[in-house]
Amino acid sequence: MTQSILVVDDDPVFNGVLVRALARRGYEVSSAMDAETTLTAANALAPEAVVLDLNLGSVSGLNLIQPLLAIAPDCRIVVLTGYASIATAVEAIKLGATQYLAKPVEVDAIIAALDDIPESGVPADAPPPADPLSVDRLEWEHIQRILREHDGNISATARALKMHRRTLQRKLAKRPVRA
Amino acid sequence: MTQSILVVDDDPVFNGVLVRALARRGYEVSSAMDAETTLTAANALAPEAVVLDLNLGSVSGLNLIQPLLAIAPDCRIVVLTGYASIATAVEAIKLGATQYLAKPVEVDAIIAALDDIPESGVPADAPPPADPLSVDRLEWEHIQRILREHDGNISATARALKMHRRTLQRKLAKRPVRA
């Protein structure tokens, strides 16, 4: 079991939630919200694992992978991003990340990725997370995050999600699916 | 410039088009349409590069990556798939593929991937996307990740996602939304 984890995300709310969830499960957790603090913390703590967001202000989290591995070569880096793409996933893994996950993702999946040390890429005997997000819940969380990033602007959110504004309004009018 | 390329795709039309396009550009091209032929050809030809489809009947192209690299360790493998997902991209790169591209893709992009030999891994090629994933795309990625965690078991995946098995089958049968 991994002991020390550094969580890197510029969203303080997300950072806090994830740090608490990991601490609750017995991990030593620290956090950073920008590139400079990340490398300072890595130098000081030599974490065994890093949960790394890609959108860190003007700096891409991709640019932190190799410096982090230079500091702690055995460090497992799990990239976690709200702006996922196959291209950046390929790049991240080539640069040395262990795993790449798109937000929103359940904490158990993050932990599974952190603890995973597969030789072949397929986790040996690792059971799947007991309770992945349902598709409805996934959609709700995703919509809420993008809506927040657009300051509650429904039209802009619908455009960003490539969804019709009417459809988004209908979805928002519903009570969210219980987790 | 790479000289010998093995194209692996079970679609004869696609195979023919790509083989001719690569031959026209001066490459020595051979092709295979199933797993067994692929390994036989690789043993005989020791290609410098392989363009590898993932959907090869009942065998996943992912399962060919390591056998191919065992035969030709310096071989560059570019994975092409019409059912691209982050989960399979991550797995392909971890297994040793050089690049992973979603169909439809232009021949020039395939060639660029085949010839690409990055030394430093500077991630200038893959900036993070400006837009978040659409809801449809996010759903596809989530389904693919959970499906892999359940070893391709559709019934178990449907239960985990709290979705009807019939619905999941319909979603899996569709080509995913372009990223």
Add this chain to the structure above:
DNA sequence: TTTCCGATGCGACAATCCGTCGCATTTTCC
């Protein structure tokens, strides 16, 4: 080897949802 269980594929149907349209109102920004 046989049996049983779970997985799988898929058509059909009713219910639900989505994309679209359009109009009126409200809010924001210049």
Add this chain to the structure above:
DNA sequence: GGAAAATGCGACGGATTGTCGCATCGGAAA
């Protein structure tokens, strides 16, 4: 103050979903 954008929402045709049910297949257990 005015223009532009955002917002709310009903209605309609088409698409999708949940459900049902049946047949087939593969693997595990007896």
